[in-house]
Amino acid sequence: MKKQLSIYTYILLFAGAVMTSCKKLIEIDAPADQLVTSSVFLDTLTADAALLGMYSRAANPNPGTDMATATSMFNSMSADETYCYIYNFYDDFTNNALTPQLYYVDGLWSTLYNNIFTANSVITGLSDSPLPEGYKTRCTAEAKFMRALSYFYLVNEFGAAPLVMSTDVHNTTRQPRDSVNVVYDQIEKDLTEAQQALPATLDLYGGKRIRATTWAANALLARVYLYRGKWQQAENMATTVINNPGLFRMKEDLSQVFLANSEEGILQFVNGITSSWLANNFVPFAASPTPKFVLKDGLYTAFETGDKRKDNWVGIKTYGGVDYPYPAKYRYMSGVGAVEHMQVLRLSEQYLIRAEARMRRQKFNEAATDINTVRARAGLSQTTATDASSLTTAIEHERRIEFFCEWGQRWLDLKRWPGVANTSITRADEVLSALKGNQWQATDVFYPIPQSQINANLNLSQNPGY
Structure with a gap:
């Protein structure tokens, strides 16, 4: 397996590339080492190709290391969702025994920074471009959205991180880590600026949900506000998205939620043309005796009787008289390009974001109403939760079931929530210490900074516990 370039090597290659002419347009399936050069932004045809390449790099840089696949797989093992049944080279995630090597x-880490550098190069290239100002403003907003999305996962996976805002090799190769709050401030700035310039319809994208719109920026902002404890802003932003039934609605048929152009999708990434890495990792081949990844008992038994999500999003492989449940949200292992897309942001999350924000603001009845919207689609009765304590439990349950093995949502939730019995620790400490015993340490909430990056930039510090 080819090792990805370090983020600093990437910058050096970019610096060399901008001195040469662009020999080949950046295609949808551009390789990770094909860089955006200034000559790309001389006309809209090549600029559009560069923008599509930006999305492509985020979705399909290398098998198993795109944002969706990496966070969905790795975080599910780090949390309490899955374990790898077949291979032992993922055991360090399950056992929370990761090393910087x-x-x-x-x-x-490299995938996320490659995405950031691609976005930075697009922003820089457009700033000096002779293209029409309106076009440049919209495309710059797309790059800012993608930069914000990548930084969101970077700070949630690794904590403090260098806030790289340019392609200047002299500065970026020596940058120390910036605090999580500093990075989050930039994420908010990028998204706020993007929402004002992105299109409010899907018309420019042929009716498809595969590029950022103002609604995608609003949806990600709602999540960011929630994570930062800005409850009113989170409620307001989620409401803005929910109140657009002309573009988004909950799919009653749960088997259609993850299909291409699903109306529940606010933003989708196009999977690989011939396969979905999530399906190929989670769904067992017919000849395989067991799945690669199996749902942990605690998650499987957490589904309520009659929950349609269990029927539609969980598969069963039986071997030796034993049932092995596995994630089956994505199931098309070939010919997936026109059938199934990765859901990056979807409407049900906005209801649960608003429910949590309303609960925090003691708007208990309204919070219950949002929870019930998600439960009704799953074929379940209304929640009995009526106060802060019971609603907290209800929201955790719905988020756990609705978003299992999806973009690491459970892992990120456990790390951001305070404990239930002991609010001085995180929910991750409560849940994972009980599940994993001595394999869990409080410092495991962040992954280690890769040693190769510290070797390349001595101003980078390591996370505690590694």
Whole structure:
């Protein structure tokens, strides 16, 4: 397996690339080392190709290390969702025994920074471009959205991180880590600026949900506000998205939620043309005796009787008289390009964001109403939760079931919530210490900074516990 370039090597290559002419347009499936050069932004045809390449790099840089696959797989094992039944080279995630030398950690860090550098190069290229100002403003907003999305996962996976805002090799190769709050401030700034310039319809994208719109910026902002404890802003932003039934609605048929252009999708990434890495990792081949990844008992038994999500999003493989449940949200292992897309942001999350924000603001009845919207689609009765304590439990349950093995939502939730019995620790400490015993340490909430990156930039510090 080819190791991804370190983020600093990437910058050096970019610096060299901008001195040469662009020999080949950036295609949808551009390789990770094909860089955006200034000559790309001389006309809209090549600029559009560069923008599509930006999305492509985020969705399909290398098998198993795109944002969706890496966070969905790795975080599900780090949390309490899955374990890898077949291979032992993922055991360090399950056992929370990661090291700074681990390839997969390096791959995730490098993928996120490659996405950031691609977005930065697009922003820089457009700033000096002779293209029409309106076009440049919209495309710059797309790049800012993608930069914000990548930084969101970077700070949630690794904590403090260098806030790289340019392609200047002299500055970026020596940058120390910036605090999580500083990075979050930039995420909010990028998204606020993007929402004002992105299109409010899907018309420019042929009716497809595969590029950022103002609604995608609003949806991600709602999540960011929630994570930062800005309850009113989170409620307001989620409401803005929910109140657009002309574009988004909950799919009653749960088997259609993850299909291409699903109306529940606010933003989708186009999977690989011939396969979905999530399906290929989670769904067992017909000849395989067991799945690669199996749902942990605690998650499987958490589904209520009659929950349609269990029927539609969980598969069962039986071997030796034993049933092995596995994630089956994505199931098309070939020919997926026109059938199934990765859901990056979807409407049900906005209801649960608003429910949590309303609960925090003691708007208990309204919070219950939002929870019930998600439960009704799952074929379940209304929640009995009526106060802060019971609603907290109800929201955790719905988020756990609705978003299992999806973009690491459970892992990120456990790390951001305070404990139930002991609010001085995180919910991750409560849940995972009980589940994993001595394999869990409080410092495991962040992955290690890859050693290769520290070797390349001595101003980078390591996370505690590694």
